[in-house]
Structures are given as C-alpha cells and as structure tokens.
Amino acid sequence: MITALQVDDETSAREFLRSRLQDVAPEIQVLGEAVNIDEGARLITEKRPQLVFLDVEMPGGDGFELLKCLGRWDFEVIFTTSHQHYAIQAIRFSALDYLLKPVQADELRAAIDRFAERKEGTSPLVKEHFLHNISIRKEEALKLTLTHGDRTHAVPPEDIAWCEADRNYTALHLLDERRFVSARTLKDYDEMLTPFGFIRVHKSALVNRRHVEGIDKEGHVRMRNGARVEISRRRMEEVALALRS
Amino acid sequence: MLVALFAGVCLPVTAQVTPPQKVQLAVEALRAATPSARFARTIDLAIAYRLAEMLDSSRAVADRALRGATSDGERSRAHCAIASVLFEQDEFQSVQDEAQEAIVLAREAKDTLAWLRAEFLLSEVDMSLERFESGRTRALRIIPLAKAINDSTRLAAAINVLGNVCYLRHDLDSARWYYDRAILYMPDAEDRNRAALLFNQVNLFIEEEQYDSALARSGAMRSSIMGMDGTMIGHYYNQRGYAHFNAGRYREAVMEFLRSDSVNGARDNNLDLRIENTGFLAESYAALGDTSRAYLSMRDLEVLKDSLNRTAMDERMLQLEKQFETRLNKEEIARLDQENKQKAEHLRAKNLQLYGSLVLALFALGGALLIWRNLRQKRKHAAVLEALNTELRDQKERIEGINRLLQLKVLRTQMNPHFIYNSLNAIHNLVRKGESVAASAYLDGFARLLRMVLDHSVKDRVPLEDELEFLRQYLKLEAMRFEDGLDYSVDADRALLDDDLFVPTLIVQPFVENAVWHGLASKQGERRLRVSFAMRDGKLVCTVEDNGVGRDAAPKRSHPDGSASVGLQLTNERLQLLAYKLEGTGRITFTDLMDGVVVKGTRVEVVLSAG
Numbered sequence: 001m002i003t004a005l006q007v008d009d010e011t012s013a014r015e016f017l018r019s020r021l022q023d024v025a026p027e028i029q030v031l032g033e034a035v036n037i038d039e040g041a042r043l044i045t046e047k048r049p050q051l052v053f054l055d056v057e058m059p060g061g062d063g064f065e066l067l068k069c070l071g072r073w074d075f076e077v078i079f080t081t082s083h084q085h086y087a088i089q090a091i092r093f094s095a096l097d098y099l100l101k102p103v104q105a106d107e108l109r110a111a112i113d114r115f116a117e118r119k120e121g122t123s124p125l126v127k128e129h130f131l132h133n134i135s136i137r138k139e140e141a142l143k144l145t146l147t148h149g150d151r152t153h154a155v156p157p158e159d160i161a162w163c164e165a166d167r168n169y170t171a172l173h174l175l176d177e178r179r180f181v182s183a184r185t186l187k188d189y190d191e192m193l194t195p196f197g198f199i200r201v202h203k204s205a206l207v208n209r210r211h212v213e214g215i216d217k218e219g220h221v222r223m224r225n226g227a228r229v230e231i232s233r234r235r236m237e238e239v240a241l242a243l244r245s
Numbered sequence: 246m247l248v249a250l251f252a253g254v255c256l257p258v259t260a261q262v263t264p265p266q267k268v269q270l271a272v273e274a275l276r277a278a279t280p281s282a283r284f285a286r287t288i289d290l291a292i293a294y295r296l297a298e299m300l301d302s303s304r305a306v307a308d309r310a311l312r313g314a315t316s317d318g319e320r321s322r323a324h325c326a327i328a329s330v331l332f333e334q335d336e337f338q339s340v341q342d343e344a345q346e347a348i349v350l351a352r353e354a355k356d357t358l359a360w361l362r363a364e365f366l367l368s369e370v371d372m373s374l375e376r377f378e379s380g381r382t383r384a385l386r387i388i389p390l391a392k393a394i395n396d397s398t399r400l401a402a403a404i405n406v407l408g409n410v411c412y413l414r415h416d417l418d419s420a421r422w423y424y425d426r427a428i429l430y431m432p433d434a435e436d437r438n439r440a441a442l443l444f445n446q447v448n449l450f451i452e453e454e455q456y457d458s459a460l461a462r463s464g465a466m467r468s469s470i471m472g473m474d475g476t477m478i479g480h481y482y483n484q485r486g487y488a489h490f491n492a493g494r495y496r497e498a499v500m501e502f503l504r505s506d507s508v509n510g511a512r513d514n515n516l517d518l519r520i521e522n523t524g525f526l527a528e529s530y531a532a533l534g535d536t537s538r539a540y541l542s543m544r545d546l547e548v549l550k551d552s553l554n555r556t557a558m559d560e561r562m563l564q565l566e567k568q569f570e571t572r573l574n575k576e577e578i579a580r581l582d583q584e585n586k587q588k589a590e591h592l593r594a595k596n597l598q599l600y601g602s603l604v605l606a607l608f609a610l611g612g613a614l615l616i617w618r619n620l621r622q623k624r625k626h627a628a629v630l631e632a633l634n635t636e637l638r639d640q641k642e643r644i645e646g647i648n649r650l651l652q653l654k655v656l657r658t659q660m661n662p663h664f665i666y667n668s669l670n671a672i673h674n675l676v677r678k679g680e681s682v683a684a685s686a687y688l689d690g691f692a693r694l695l696r697m698v699l700d701h702s703v704k705d706r707v708p709l710e711d712e713l714e715f716l717r718q719y720l721k722l723e724a725m726r727f728e729d730g731l732d733y734s735v736d737a738d739r740a741l742l743d744d745d746l747f748v749p750t751l752i753v754q755p756f757v758e759n760a761v762w763h764g765l766a767s768k769q770g771e772r773r774l775r776v777s778f779a780m781r782d783g784k785l786v787c788t789v790e791d792n793g794v795g796r797d798a799a800p801k802r803s804h805p806d807g808s809a810s811v812g813l814q815l816t817n818e819r820l821q822l823l824a825y826k827l828e829g830t831g832r833i834t835f836t837d838l839m840d841g842v843v844v845k846g847t848r849v850e851v852v853l854s855a856g
Binding site for chain 2: 105190232
C-alpha cells in the first residue's frame with residue numbers, strides 16, 4: 001500500500017485522477033485532496049503521505065510554490081500539468097517526474113512503477129537543485145541535474161559540449177573534460193536542449209552549437225574542446241544549414 | 246605646431262574590405278541573424294555604416310538597436326553606438342549625455358567592454374575640446390578597464406592620450422615614455438593605430454629639433470606604412486617633408502611634399518593633407534628662391550581652400566538631404582514595424598481565421614512593394630540611397646519571412662475544426678448509448694491526439710517516430726467512426742527509424758485526412774489507407790495511398806447538392822494552400838491509381854526533406 005495526496009484546484013481533474021488510480025494503480029491509497037497550496041501544506045504535515053500528485057498551474061500559488069514553502073520534504077512528487085513549456089522544462093531539467101493532463105492510464109502506471117523503483121527516494125541534493133531551478137523562473141537559467149554514482153551535479157547547458165547516445169543511456173561530455181552518464185535517452189536530451197541551441201547531428205549525437213568550431217572535410221563536427229563528432233549523411237544538409245544561421 | 250597630432254585610435258579599416266562592402270556584409274549578417282544574435286548584428290551594422298561615413302543611417306540603425314535592446318548591457322551598447330555617431334558629427338554635448346547613460350547601464354550590467362567604450366568616447370571628447378586634464382583623468386580610468394578585458398588597442402590609445410597631454414604641455418620626456426609604452430601594446434606592424442603612435446614619436450623628435458632622429462624613426466616604419474591607404478602614406482611623406490623643412494633642407498622637403506601630394510592625390514585625395522602639402526611647398530619654393538613655383542603653389546592653395554569651403558557646403562547639403570531621406574525611411578520602417586506587430590496580434594487572437602491572415606499577408610507584401618517602388622523613384626543620390634534601399638529590402642524580406650512563417654503556422658497549428666466537432670459528436674453518442682467504456686477510450690485517444698497537436702505545433706520538426714505515432718493515433722480515432730472499419734497502416738523504412746530522423750510537423754496529416762474523408766468515406770466496401778515514409782534519391786518522401794473513389798469523383802460525392810460544409814471548405818482551403826506551397830517547389834505529386842479505365846484510388850507523394 002502506498003499512501004498519497006492530491007493537490008489540484010479543479011474538482012473534475014481530481015475526480016479524474018482518483019478514478020484513474022482506482023483503475024490502474026489499486027495499491028495507491030489516497031489519503032486526502034487539497035484544492036490549493038495552503039491546504040496542501042496542511043494536509044501534507046498532517047497525513048505524511050509517501051507520494052503527492054501536485055498540480056503545477058493553480059491560482060493563488062502554483063505547485064512549485066508549495067515545495068518552495070516547504071523547503072524540505074520527505075515524500076515523492078509527481079507533478080501534473082497541462083501543456084506548459086516552462087514548467088515541463090523545469091521538471092525535466094531537475095530529473096523529477098510529471099504527468100500530462102488529462103492523465104493517460106498507461107502513463108500513470110509507468111509513473112507509479114518508476115516511483116516504486118526509487119526505493120531510497122529523491123536525494124536532498126536533487127531537491128535543492130530543483131528549488132534553485134524554479135527560483136529564477138527563466139528557462140535560460142535552468143541547470144541540468146545529473147547524478148553520477150552517489151553524487152549529484154547541477155550543470156548549466158552551456159557547459160555541455162556534446163551528448164552521445166549509449167544504448168538507452170546518454171553520455172554527456174562537458175567542456176571541462178568531465179563525462180556524465182545519464183539513464184535518460186538522447187531523445188530526451190534532444191527535446192530538453194533544443195531551446196538551448198543544441199543540434200542533433202547524428203542519431204547518436206547532439207552537439208552544443210556554441211561550442212562548434214566548424215565542419216571538417218570528412219563530414220565531422222569539430223568541437224572547440226577538440227572532439228570530433230560524426231554527422232549522419234541524411235542530416236548533413238540540415239546540420240550545415242543550422243550551423244550557418 | 247604644424248603637423249597634426251594623432252589623437253588616438255584610428256578607424257579599423259582593413260585593406261581587403263572597403264567600408265561599403267562592410268555595410269553590405271553587415272546587412273547580410275543581420276538578415277541571417279538568429280533572434281538571439283539580432284541585437285549584436287544590428288550594432289555591427291550601425292558600426293559599418295559609421296565607418297562608411299553614412300552617419301544618418303548609422304544613427305537610425307543604432308536607434309533601432311536601442312529600441313530592440315532587452316537588457317542593460319544591450320542598452321548600454323546601443324547608447325555607445327549612438328554616441329559614436331554623434332562624435333563623428335561633432336555633437337560633443339550629446340556624445341557626453343549618451344556616453345554617461347551608457348556608463349551607468351554598463352556598470353549596472355557589469356559589461357566592462359561597453360563601459361570601456363563609453364569612457365573612451367568621453368576621453369576623445371575631452372581631447373577634442375582640449376580639456377586635457379579631464380582627458381588625462383579619464384585615460385587613467387580607462388587603463389585598468391582595458392587591461393581587465395585585454396583590449397590592447399584601447400589600452401594603447403589611452404596611454405597615447407596620456408602621451409598627447411604631456412606633449413601638448415611640452416613635457417616631451419614623459420610624452421616619449423608614454424608613446425614607447427603604448428607601442429608595446431601594439432605589436433602588429435600592419436596596424437594603423439601603431440602607425441599613428443609612431444607618427445607621434447616622430448613628431449616628438451621634430452619638436453625636439455632632432456630632425457635626423459625623426460627621419461630615422463620615420464624611415465623605420467616605411468615598409469609597414471606602404472601597405473596602408475593613400476592618406477596614411479601621404480601623412481608619412483608629409484611628416485618627412487616637415488622634418489626636412491624644419492631642418493632647413495628645403496630641396497628634400499620639396500621632394501617629400503611632392504611625393505605626399507602625388508600619393509594622396511592619386512589614391513584618397515584627402516583635402517586637408519593636400520592643403521598642408523601645398524602650403525609647405527609654397528613656403529619651401531619661396532625659401533629656395535623659386536618664386537614662380539612658389540607663386541603657382543600659392544594659387545593652388547587658394548583654389549584648394551576654396552574647394553574646402555565648397556566641400557563643407559556640399560557636405561552640409563548632402564547631410565541635410567540624407568536626413569530628409571532618412572526621416573522618410575524611418576517613417577516607413579516604423580509603419581512596417583507597426584504592421585508587423587498588428588499582424589502577430591491578429592494571428593494570436595484569431596488563429597482560426599485563415600482568410601484574415603492571408604489578406605494581411607497580401608497587404609504587407611503590397612505595402613512593402615509600394616514603398617520599395619516609391620523609393621526607387623526617389624533615387625537621386627545613387628550611393629546614399631542604394632544603401633538605404635538595401636536596408637529597406639532587408640526589412641521587406643524580414644516581413645516576407647514573417648509572413649511565410651505566419652502562413653505555415655496557420656497551416657499547421659489547427660486540426661480541422663470539423664474533425665474536432667465530429668469527435669465530440671462521437672463521444673456524445675457513445676455516452677448517450679451508455680457505452681461508458683468506449684466513450685472513455687475514445688476520449689483518452691482524443692486527448693492524446695490533441696496533446697500531440699499542441700506539442701507538435703510549437704516545434705518545426707519532430708522525430709519521425711513521433712510523427713508516425715501521431716498519424717496512427719489520428720487514424721485510430723477516424724477508424725472508430727466507420728462502422729465497417731478502416732484498414733490502415735502507418736510505416737517507415739526501418740533504416741529511417743534507426744537513424745532517428747526528424748520530419749516537419751503537421752504537414753502530412755491534412756493529406757491523410759483528405760484521403761479519409763474525400764477518398765474513402767463515400768466508398769462502398771473495403772477501405773484501405775497506407776501511409777509510408779521512405780528515402781528516395783536522398784530525399785525523405787511520404788506516400789499516402791488510398792483505394793477510394795479518386796480525385797475527380799471526390800468533390801461531387803462530397804456535396805451532392807452543390808453546397809459545401811464549412812469543415813470541408815476549410816480542409817480544402819488549407820490543403821490548397823499547402824499543396825500550392827509544396828507544388829511551387831515541386832515537392833508534391835498526385836497520381837490517380839487506375840485499373841484500366843476504372844479509378845481504384847489516389848496516391849499522394851510529399852517530399853519532406855529540407856531545402
């Protein structure tokens with residue numbers, strides 16, 4: 001049995017999620033529902049749930065505000081949000097979990113499974129980085145949370161030279177020669193980093209445009225830090241175009 | 246003091262690219278600039294105009310940069326650019342105002358370079374107004390700033406200012422010390438600024454009446470000077486002549502002044518330098534007792550001085566004319582900007598209204614064309630107006646670019662509203678029939694599809710896999726609404742998926758929708774639809790193939806009574822526009838699939854590759 005709370009200002013959205021949970025995740029026991037962040041904070045202290053479904057967009061203080069007020073929290077969060085670019089970027093950059101509304105059955109199940117797999121819970125450092133990410137409220141100021149063994153780093157996208165797919169993992173090559181391996185796919189990073197001027201040059205490579213020196217004769221991207229990254233034949237034209245503009 | 250003292254940093258003219266070419270390059274760079282680089286390119290253009298001595302254009306562009314600036318740092322740079330133009334126009338009071346503003350903003354934004362530039366301009370104003378003490382103080386302030394950002398040119402220039410102040414106070418030893426030091430920061434022999442410093446050193450020797458040292462020092466810079474422009478070479482010979490003249494060697498002086506005059510006359514024809522040369526020539530001839538030549542030189546001098554006055558007047562008139570033209574131009578640019586803004590708002594507010602947007606697009610195009618033609622008629626001063634035209638064309642192209650973008654946005658942000666209403670009807674009917682599970686499933690699918698539309702509509706391209714999923718989701722919903730089913734497939738070559746290829750968003754769906762509703766809906770019997778993506782001749786091609794009633798039959802059957810439903814028309818309109826765009830670049834083909842004379846379907850092929 002997993003104890004959970006819901007914070008969402010919309011009645012229909014709360015009902016919808018509740019019935020979805022009954023259908024696909026009967027092991028979740030919903031201890032209560034709050035309609036704003038004040039009530040949410042009160043219920044959380046009172047009921048001490050393991051999991052909170054937290055709506056992002058709410059009048060009178062959004063879901064991010066709630067966590068900012070709490071400062072530290074010992075439950076896991078799954079954000080629920082409609083299509084809101086900044087919020088989704090902030091959550092993904094912070095390596096936290098979210099569901100798009102209206103919540104789909106299979107996606108809900110997958111999120112619950114991911115929750116169950118995180119036995120020791122989200123580390124305090126990840127939470128700290130998240131609070132930093134949402135404090136500035138600017139997409140350009142977001143930092144990527146990367147966990148490396150038992151260590152957690154917050155990396156601004158401009159420090160990343162390029163990313164390389166390694167099966168379902170992604171290796172991130174930093175300017176200062178550090179290399180992180182992340183459990184997310186390159187496609188994830190592609191989606192997250194495109195607004196930061198990253199260009200997909202190959203099915204297994206994503207480069208940061210600001211660190212590109214040029215394209216060499218053999219059709220590789222030459223990076224400022226000396227790395228050479230292959231461009232796929234099919235993408236050559238597009239990459240050349242993107243680098244020129 | 247007869248020889249001009251070089252005040253500081255000269256214009257960074259490079260031999261390979263002339264200033265008008267630089268303007269051209271800067272215009273192109275601005276045109277190609279991404280939104281984030283736009284501001285920097287605008288400033289570059291302002292600088293290019295200034296170096297080409299098109300001060301009003303430079304001012305107009307700098308003003309535009311200021312309006313478009315989004316941070317204190319950018320605003321500071323824009324103020325700097327404006328101040329630089331004002332400096333060229335000798336509007337020293339205004340230079341100070343702009344530069345002070347720039348300094349406040351630069352310090353706020355911690356932008357050392359902008360701060361340095363503004364301080365530097367103020368020091369130039371001080372020197373121009375002969376406020377030497379203030380210039381000295383400012384130069385002392387500039388030095389640490391220039392050091393902080395490794396700007397050796399301005400560092401040297403600031404030290405040069407200190408040297409100049411000493412020189413003007415006849416503290417020649419200190420002046421020499423500063424000049425020597427400044428030269429250390431200017432190692433590049435080809436640099437005009439280094440040459441300017443060397444000129445100052447030579448001046449020092451002349452001032453000290455060490456004419457041979459002056460000539461020796463001057464001779465040492467000969468080889469680097471010879472690669473520069475006529476004015477610099479002219480100054481070089483003029484300075485040598487001056488040294489000889491002061492030394493009483495009038496014959497040598499005459500030779501040098503003649504050389505100076507011939508180089509200058511042949512290449513740049515700098516009027517001030519010509520006057521100086523001619524004046525010295527007259528004096529030298531007189532000293533040599535060659536009165537006839539001295540007389541002729543004096544007469545030349547008179548003519549030159551006259552023409553200097555005339556040039557000043559011509560320049561003033563040209564300036565006024567340019568100001569007049571620029572004002573017209575500015576008004577037109579403002580109007581275009583205004584139109585632009587209105588259009589963007591219009592689109593946001595009424596995304597659905599394709600017609601409105603199209604009419605606006607035509608307006609903007611017509612407006613831009615009118616203005617362009619209008620300007621052509623006014624082309625009297627070819628050189629000046631040519632550049633103004635370039636600027637306007639730049640504007641026009643930008644607007645056309647925005648139009649194309651807006652059109653494309655209109656084309657793809659919307660799902661056919663007809664489809665949305667149909668879906669809602671389908672859900673409504675399921676609920677009424679009490680089929681709550683089916684209704685819920687349909688609703689889920691519908692929500693998933695809408696989410697994808699929203700997500701894709703803000704992107705230019707999405708992974709092929711996402712596009713396939715989107716089309717499958719769409720067809721899944723459509724299939725649910727045919728009682729006797731729809732046999733559909735959406736596939737791509739394995740190799741394409743393995744390569745994680747990207748495709749433009751929401752371009753294929755209208756064609757699929759068209760095949761469903763105009764090819765298959767009215768057909769009896771089995772309905773088949775195949776969507777496939779493949780590489781052909783190095784281009785990504787999407788093929789939509791149905792076994793429907795064919796293109797000719799489709800419209801007639803769709804509205805038997807001759808009236809078109811709104812939804813149908815919208816689809817057609819959108820499709821027509823899309824097809825028109827794609828056809829223009831030869832990227833779409835329609836084929837009737839025939840079985841003898843009997844139509845057995847339609848095939849649409851769309852080329853999706855970029856370029």
